[in-house]
Amino acid sequence: MNRRHLLGFLGAAVAMPAMAQDRQIRIGFFPGPYADQFKRAIQPMLEREGYRVTVTELSNAIQPNTAVMDGALDANIFQNRAFMETFNERNRGDLREMLRIPSAPLGLYSRNITALDGIRNGMRVAVPNDPANMGRALAFLASLNLITLDPSVPATRATQRNITGNPRNLQIVPLDAPQMPRALPDVDAAAILGNHVIAAGMLLSSAIALEDPAPEYQIIIVAREGAANAPWLRDLLAAYRSPAFKEFIANDPRSRGFSTPDYWR
Structure with missing residues (x-):
């Protein structure tokens, strides 16, 4: 429109x-x-x-x-x-x-993984592709010790280029945020915004982990x-x-x- x-x-x-x-x-x-x-x-x-x-x-x-x-x-x-x-x-x-x-907090969701220790080397992890929510998702993954980010870059500005450590060699896959619940069969895990989780008929409680949203x-x-x-x-x-x-x-x-x-x- x-x-x-x-x-x-x-x-x-x-x-x-x-x-x-x-x-x-x-x-x-x-x-x-x-x-x-x-x-x-x-x-x-x-x-x-x-x-x-x-x-x-x-x-x-x-x-x-x-x-x-x-x-x-x-x-x-x-x-x-x-x-x-x-x-x-x-x-x-x-x-x-x-x-x-x-x-509704952002969370890490998967069709096959039920705990963080199930995320293994080389797995595909989706994040939102818009700038603000990509930074949020990457900061969340960093809080779970899955990646590390350049501390000189504000979390709201972080992109894949600011990943300084990736011990599990995760493949970060940017996707359109509203489509991420539908994409779960195609990735190993996804950091999905809570409103899109609910809109897809999923439960927030089904997440591997949930964030405590910063202001x-x-x-x-x-x-x-x-x-x-x-x-x-x-x-x-x-x-x-x-x-x-x-x-x-x-x-x-x-x-x-x-x-x-x-x-x-």
Whole structure:
């Protein structure tokens, strides 16, 4: 979907009177658990507050950001800070992190291996091919002592060129992140983002190992810089911070294994 068509699809409300727009919230998602949690828990809270909520799921990971930049969406919920900062640098963006939310951690998955000691010499290990998530996956593999990375390179910037030690001679295979669950039969193991694990019908608990996401890798609510003081954003953040949403996450089988934000600890 090109930008012109995307704006045509999402931007019908732009011409509405300002007063009518004050009670509407347009949120974009990549299909997966964060959209599901929003629709089942957060959207009903906002609607009880009198908001008209529009949820749009976009299949390209760049579209939710371009739509917020263009004003076709008010906010999006699908990415981590590292991904947002990379987008801002490449697109002269003014997107801003508004709040961290419960996040599905990255994990190491395999069809045939059940423990780290099953990863043997020369095996193929897949990682996401986008820059931010490749660095995250490589840092995770390093935390498992499968590889070592150049310490002078920030984890969010690391690529295969920054691997300084590979004692098991692993073949690192970059793949499109959403397709990685389907690729498991073709590799020995894969470092897969948690939202893609859940979207594929897999369990987070089936991982060989799970990360404890660093702050830059936790999922965030993103809006434009100028929205920071908007009433709709205040109410959106309050819904995510609420005891009701904390209870929902704690008791929802689909959210089992999620890491929780600091303000709930």
